[in-house]
Amino acid sequence: MVYENPDGIRIGLEVHVQLNKLNTKLFCGCSTDYHDSEPNTHVCPICLGLPGSLPVLNERAVEFAIKIGLALNCSIVEQTQFHRKNYYYPDLPKNFQTTQYDYPIAAEGKIIIEGEDGEHNVGITRAHIEEDPARLQHMGTIDKSKGTLINYNRSGMTLIEIVSEPDMRSPKEARRYLEKLRSILDYLGVFDGDLEGAMKADANVSVFWGERVEIKNISSFKGVERALLYEIMRQKNQIRRGGEIVMETRHFDEARGVTISMRTKEDEQDYRYFPEPDLVPMRVADWVPKVRETLPELPDAKRARFMEEYSLGETHARALTTEIKVANFFEEVAKKVDPKDAAVWVSDILKGELNYRELSIDAFTVEDMVAVVELVTANKITEKSAVDVIRTVLDDGGKPQEIVEKKGLLKVEDDIVATAVDEAIAENPEAVADYLGGKEKSLNFIVGKVMQKTKGRADAREAREKVLAKLNE
Amino acid sequence: MAAWTDISGIKQKIADSSAEEVTASYIETIGKSKINGFTTMWDEAINVAREIDSEGHEGPLAGVPIAIKENISTKGLSTTCSSKILQGYVPPYDAHVIERLREAGAVILGKTNMDEFAMGTSTESSYYGPTLNPWDMDRVPGGSSGGSAAVVAAGEVPVSLGSDTGGSVRCPAAYCGVVGLKPTYGCISRYGLISYANSLEQIGPLATNVADIATIMDVVAGYDSRDSTSINRENTYSDALKDDVNGLKIGVPEEYFGEGIDEKVEKAVWDAISKFEDMGATYEKVSMPHTKYALASYYIIAMSEASSNLARFDGTRYGYRAEGENWHVMASRTRAQGFGEEVKRRILLGTYALSAGYHDKYYLKALKVRTLVKQDFDRALDNVDVLMAPTMPAPAFKIGEKIDDPLSLYLADVNTVPINLAGVPSISVPCGFSGDMPVGLQIIGKHFDENAIIKAAYSFEQNTDHHTRRPPEVA
Ligand SMILES: [Zn+2]
Numbered sequence: 022m023v024y025e026n027p028d029g030i031r032i033g034l035e036v037h038v039q040l041n042k043l044n045t046k047l048f049c050g051c052s053t054d055y056h057d058s059e060p061n062t063h064v065c066p067i068c069l070g071l072p073g074s075l076p077v078l079n080e081r082a083v084e085f086a087i088k089i090g091l092a093l094n095c096s097i098v099e100q101t102q103f104h105r106k107n108y109y110y111p112d113l114p115k116n117f118q119t120t121q122y123d124y125p126i127a128a129e130g131k132i133i134i135e136g137e138d139g140e141h142n143v144g145i146t147r148a149h150i151e152e153d154p155a156r157l158q159h160m161g162t163i164d165k166s167k168g169t170l171i172n173y174n175r176s177g178m179t180l181i182e183i184v185s186e187p188d189m190r191s192p193k194e195a196r197r198y199l200e201k202l203r204s205i206l207d208y209l210g211v212f213d214g215d216l217e218g219a220m221k222a223d224a225n226v227s228v229f230w231g232e233r234v235e236i237k238n239i240s241s242f243k244g245v246e247r248a249l250l251y252e253i254m255r256q257k258n259q260i261r262r263g264g265e266i267v268m269e270t271r272h273f274d275e276a277r278g279v280t281i282s283m284r285t286k287e288d289e290q291d292y293r294y295f296p297e298p299d300l301v302p303m304r305v306a307d308w309v310p311k312v313r314e315t316l317p318e319l320p321d322a323k324r325a326r327f328m329e330e331y332s333l334g335e336t337h338a339r340a341l342t343t344e345i346k347v348a349n350f351f352e353e354v355a356k357k358v359d360p361k362d363a364a365v366w367v368s369d370i371l372k373g374e375l376n377y378r379e380l381s382i383d384a385f386t387v388e389d390m391v392a393v394v395e396l397v398t399a400n401k402i403t404e405k406s407a408v409d410v411i412r413t414v415l416d417d418g419g420k421p422q423e424i425v426e427k428k429g430l431l432k433v434e435d436d437i438v439a440t441a442v443d444e445a446i447a448e449n450p451e452a453v454a455d456y457l458g459g460k461e462k463s464l465n466f467i468v469g470k471v472m473q474k475t476k477g478r479a480d481a482r483e484a485r486e487k488v489l490a491k492l493n494e
Numbered sequence: 495m496a497a498w499t500d501i502s503g504i505k506q507k508i509a510d511s512s513a514e515e516v517t518a519s520y521i522e523t524i525g526k527s528k529i530n531g532f533t534t535m536w537d538e539a540i541n542v543a544r545e546i547d548s549e550g551h552e553g554p555l556a557g558v559p560i561a562i563k564e565n566i567s568t569k570g571l572s573t574t575c576s577s578k579i580l581q582g583y584v585p586p587y588d589a590h591v592i593e594r595l596r597e598a599g600a601v602i603l604g605k606t607n608m609d610e611f612a613m614g615t616s617t618e619s620s621y622y623g624p625t626l627n628p629w630d631m632d633r634v635p636g637g638s639s640g641g642s643a644a645v646v647a648a649g650e651v652p653v654s655l656g657s658d659t660g661g662s663v664r665c666p667a668a669y670c671g672v673v674g675l676k677p678t679y680g681c682i683s684r685y686g687l688i689s690y691a692n693s694l695e696q697i698g699p700l701a702t703n704v705a706d707i708a709t710i711m712d713v714v715a716g717y718d719s720r721d722s723t724s725i726n727r728e729n730t731y732s733d734a735l736k737d738d739v740n741g742l743k744i745g746v747p748e749e750y751f752g753e754g755i756d757e758k759v760e761k762a763v764w765d766a767i768s769k770f771e772d773m774g775a776t777y778e779k780v781s782m783p784h785t786k787y788a789l790a791s792y793y794i795i796a797m798s799e800a801s802s803n804l805a806r807f808d809g810t811r812y813g814y815r816a817e818g819e820n821w822h823v824m825a826s827r828t829r830a831q832g833f834g835e836e837v838k839r840r841i842l843l844g845t846y847a848l849s850a851g852y853h854d855k856y857y858l859k860a861l862k863v864r865t866l867v868k869q870d871f872d873r874a875l876d877n878v879d880v881l882m883a884p885t886m887p888a889p890a891f892k893i894g895e896k897i898d899d900p901l902s903l904y905l906a907d908v909n910t911v912p913i914n915l916a917g918v919p920s921i922s923v924p925c926g927f928s929g930d931m932p933v934g935l936q937i938i939g940k941h942f943d944e945n946a947i948i949k950a951a952y953s954f955e956q957n958t959d960h961h962t963r964r965p966p967e968v969a
Contacts, residue, residue: 066587070806072580072688073567073589075721105802107848111821116805169821171810293848295857298693298799301722 024137026190029230030253033146033187034195034245035223037180038206039153040085041216046177047152048076048119055174056216068177070114075299078103082179083126083305085211086150087312089181090127092205092319093145098124099306101150103297108290111169112154114176120151122294126305132205133321134197135339137190143198144186153178153218175218187225187233192249195224199242200343204320208345215381224249227266228256235270236280248273252280323348331360340368346382347372353387358394366394366407374411389414392421403480406430432478441474442487456492464488498649498964501706504558513557517543517601520559524603524650529626529635531645533564534572535604543601553599554713560600561654563642564608566697567686568592571602575688576620577610579832580813589686590721591655591697591714598713603651606641610834611804612662612690614638615906618897619836626893627670628965629931633890636666639700643670646700647965653701653710659691660792661885661910663698664922668885668934671924671963673951674700675707678942679917680725683718689803691796692723694914703961704923704952708732711944727942734945737956740774743878749785750883750909762926762933763884766954770882773957775950780878782870785912787863792911793904794847794860801844807832839900864915871916875940880950883909885922885934909936919944923951924960932960 043053049067066074083101090097104122130145155176159166183202189195203220206212212219222245227233236252239245256266271280318326320342327338327348341351341364354363371385378384393410396402402410402425413424425431445467446453455463464485471484499507507516517540524532539559546557562568565575567585569592574580588596595602607625609617617640618624625640627633628648635644639656643666646654656663658676667674675698682697689695699710711731718724746767751760767777809815809828816831818824833841847856874881887909896903913920918941925935935954939947955961 066585069811071585071587071812072573072575072583072806073565073585073684073686074587075685077720077722107802107805109805109808109822109825111810111825114806114811116808117802291850293802293845293850293853295798295802295848295853298691299689299722 022138024190028228028253028257030190031187031227031230031233032189032192032195032249033225033233034185034189034198035225036183036185036199036202037221038089038183038212039216039219040082040179040181040211041219042210042212043079043082043085043179045079045081047079047082047150047179048177051177053178058174060170060172060174063174064176068114069173076119076297078300078303079179080303082150083303084308084312085179085209086126086148086181087305087308088209088316089183089206089211090130090148091309091313091316092209093127093130093132093148093183095127095130095145095148097127097305097309100124100302100304101126101300102302103150103300104294105297107293110154111171112157112176114155114173118152118154119297119300121149125149132185132198132201134194134201136194136197141188141194143188143194146184146186148181148183151180151182152176153180187227192246192253195249196242196246199245201320204343208317208319210317210345226252226256228253229260231256231260232266232268234266234268236273237270237283239273240275244273244275247278248280251278255280317345327351331355331364333361333364337364337368340372344382350382350387350390354390354394357391358398362394362398363390366390366397370408371411374408374415378415380415384415385411389421396421396425401425401432402430403432429478432480438471438475438479438484438487441471441479442484442491444474445470445488446491453492464492498702499652500701500703501555501558501652501709504652505556508557513543513546513601514540516557517559517603520603520651524645527645527648527650528631529628529644529648530623531606531625531635531641531648531650532561532604533574533576533607533620533622533641536568536571536602538570539601539603546599546601551599553597554709555595556599558600558653559603559651560595561603561606561642561645561651562592563639563654563656564605565612565657565688565690566591566655567688568602568605571605573605573688574621574813575611576608576622577833577837578621578814579807579828581621583813585686587686590683590718592686594714594716600713606639606645606654606656608641608656608662609638609836611688611800611837612638612657612659612695613800613836613840615661615665615903616891616893616897617641617644617666618893619834621834624893627890627931628967629671630890632892633931634669634893636669636886636890638662638666639674640666642700643667643672643674646670646672646702648967649964653699653706655710655714656698656700657687657695658698658914659695659796660914661907662695663700664885664910664920664934664936665907667700667922668932668936669890671932671961671965672700672702673704673707673921673923673961674698675711675921675944675948676913676919677711677715677944678725678919679914680723681919681942681944682715683721683724685718685720689799691799692803693799694792694796704921704948704955705732705735707921708735708948708952725942729942729945731944731948734948735952736949737953739770739950739953742770742775742880742950744770744775744777745780745874745878745881746777747780747782747785747874747881747883749782752887752908754887754905755884756888756928758926758928759884759886759888759933762928763882763935766925766935766958767882769954769958770950773953777882778878780874780881782867782874782912784863784866784870785908788867788912788915789904789908791860791863791867792907792915793843794856795864795915797840797844798847798857798860799844801841801848804833804837804841836900867912868916871912871918871938875918879939879946881938883936883938885909885936889928889931889933913938917941919947921947921951923954924963925954925958926960927963932963
């Protein structure tokens with residue numbers, strides 16, 4: 022099946038990723054560990070842009086950027102080159118941003134996503150390194166603000182801007198692209214996606230192969246999908262009414278779910294790019310083979326291996342390989358129990374319970390997962406009880422074995438069930454007669470009695486089989 | 495005014511009395527100054543001198559007073575680039591050179607006047623008013639490090655630091671009859687030097703004699719990881735203090751004796767070259783054909799970089815701040831009120847040169863010319879050891895004479911800017927007079943071959959007496 026893309030939709034994304042796993046900022050020695058700190062405590066003359074301060078390039082940031090470039094199948098530039106992007110804004114301590122221009126660290130790569138018609142390639146135009154501005158905090162709402170406070174803790178953090186080709190054909194593909202990108206970055210260990218400001222996206226979209234419109238400042242994956250859905254609808258309506266689409270930049274109003282025009286092409290700023298005189302080019306071509314060696318197994322390769330090595334289906338393999346921590350967790354569990362059981366319990370049950378509680382996989386131990394799977398597969402507790410155990414561990418703590426005992430979840434012994442079956446049949450001759458006379462539903466009544474007698478600890482299916490066997494003797 | 499004393503003389507005085515007494519006597523001299531060379535005095539100077547005495551500090555500059563240009567960051571001491579926009583700014587950190595000087599035991603007396611943001615050749619555009627030339631108080635001391643040169647010439651301090659973007663150390667050295675060195679780009683860390691045009695400028699010392707220049711270089715030069723353009727290379731500058739130019743091959747670029755050169759300046763420089771011949775050197779004329787384009791290239795690059803470097807002065811974090819109903823209005827007004835005419839002119843021209851549609855025509859072209867100018871130097875210095883030329887085509891002009899004619903001011907830099915474009919080192923030494931005003935001889939060397947030009951300058955000094963003449967009131 023080939024996706025026809027009936028509305029001629031082209032979507033490209035520019036994603037800003039903050040490399041918050043680096044120890045220091047891009048051009049100074051300030052710590053990046055500011056997220057829980059007081060404002061303006063992780064600053065120095067360089068990231069404050071004080072007169073006379075000079076930038077020094079963080080080599081590890083360059084290494085991370087090369088790693089990202091390689092993971093996105095890009096070619097890597099021979100030597101680094103930085104430019105100044107000149108514009109005035111209160112969050113910029115120097116009123117220019119040091120960034121990369123015509124020689125980005127990485128270019129011409131691709132990401133494979135799960136597209137509308139199966140595997141779909143999204144081209145990566147470029148990935149470049151730049152510094153994060155400070156954070157502005159308005160005192161009150163933006164239009165009625167009495168003043169603005171500037172927190173420079175974020176100033177000078179390393180950003181990687183990853184620009185895609187307009188290869189996505191629906192908002193869903195755009196979301197899939199973002200998820201895939203996040204998954205790859207997660208594997209590389211270059212950022213913690215859960216921290217504030219870790220990943221931001223700008224989107225550009227056109228319909229009927231027409232002019233593209235840029236949408237700025239979208240803060241979440243869901244936001245991207247919503248903004249695109251709205252914008253595509255707006256453009257189609259505009260054309261249907263005989264209007265034209267002009268090249269412009271629009272802002273996404275998250276609260277109202279609409280895009281609002283910010284500026285047209287004509288008032289686009291002239292950034293007066295020129296090479297940053299304070300940074301000399303750094304030759305990185307020789308680093309590439311070494312960095313390539315440090316690349317981990319990436320999501321696509323891992324998924325294929327899971328399907329092959331553990332005989333998992335595509336859905337399970339995909340779900341288990343999105344996050345590196347989950348993949349590692351699964352593999353640890355799969356060492357101890359049947360991998361297929363491990364896949365079901367980790368992917369279908371545990372992940373759901375974690376998501377519901379907004380917890381990461383760190384909230385559950387491999388040891389506990391193995392214990393739960395073993396209890397179920399050894400037929401000692403029912404599946405329902407196993408879910409109960411997982412929930413209890415997450416909500417109240419404790420070890421599975423203890424919880425099973427404390428709650429009395431162990432399945433009752435076979436002879437107790439057998440006794441209950443005998444009793445139920447003996448005590449309900451009418452129901453037995455009805456069933457034998459052809460009333461199928463009467464069987465449920467008898468099974469229900471068995472369950473009552475065993476206080477629900479018997480497996481319902483097992484009880485049913487036993488009643489049937491007895492009646493058919 | 496006090497008599498000129500060199501570093502060794504000061505060390506003797508300290509040995510005879512104390513660093514505190516020496517510092518106090520300089521402070522007293524400065525108190526009577528008529529030239530407006532200092533902008534801010536450091537009130538801790540006397541305490542530092544006292545500490546050096548009590549510690550028995552043994553650093554190479556223990557107790558030696560020094561003056562620092564207004565654009566070099568000094569922790570706890572106002573650093574304003576002689577601009578209104580930086581009024582009230584006190585750096586929370588020391589420039590690399592200041593750290594080195596403090597370690598060496600130097601006593602920073604205060605900050606010296608300059609053209610606002612180092613943009614000028616006369617020190618007239620300072621927010622603190624003009625500095626006067628000690629040789630003739632109706633004349634400018636040169637610029638932009640006019641304060642640093644004038645206070646040395648006036649005997650108010652033995653040595654000082656300036657900065658040289660397009661001649662800002664060498665021009666005032668020549669105009670004030672002192673020695674000034676512009677080191678090779680990358681030789682001295684720029685960390686803490688407030689940028690005017692980063693790709694061109696270097697901090698440089700000024701003194702009454704070549705030996706003191708070498709002594710200061712031994713302290714302030716050297717690698718600093720905080721400046722990416724700093725070069726890791728060991729050198730002892732005082733090793734070059736030898737009276738020996740036997741076999742030295744001098745190149746004399748014809749283009750540096752062009753139209754508009756003062757006859758007496760020309761004669762003084764040729765006399766100096768003859769003197770070198772007498773001392774055992776040989777000379778040949780060399781051609782540097784792209785010199786005539788250097789000035790245009792220099793100003794485009796310098797102004798382009800400046801337009802970006804000076805963008806940070808917006809009143810948000812430090813310095814002067816105007817009132818305004820929102821940030822953009824506040825920042826615009828701050829800049830409108832805080833910058834002087836010449837600074838605004840250069841920011842506007844630089845902004846224009848970098849603009850879409852003009853970027854290739856001006857900025858890129860200027861970079862290409864810069865490469866050609868650099869190739870001129872490479873070629874010329876392939877056959878000779880050093881180049882010699884007038885530092886300035888004419889002696890110091892009258893205060894107010896050129897301030898309203900920026901183009902004629904820019905033209906005065908014709909012999910100094912090519913050196914910054916090429917990044918090579920150059921020293922200006924006194925070589926005679928035009929009337930009562932000193933003339934400077936510029937000795938230019940190969941990249942990182944400071945020792946060749948220091949040696950030539952030192953030998954010249956040993957065999958002449960130009961440097962022993964004092965301004966009338968200092969003598
Ligand atoms: Zn910092």
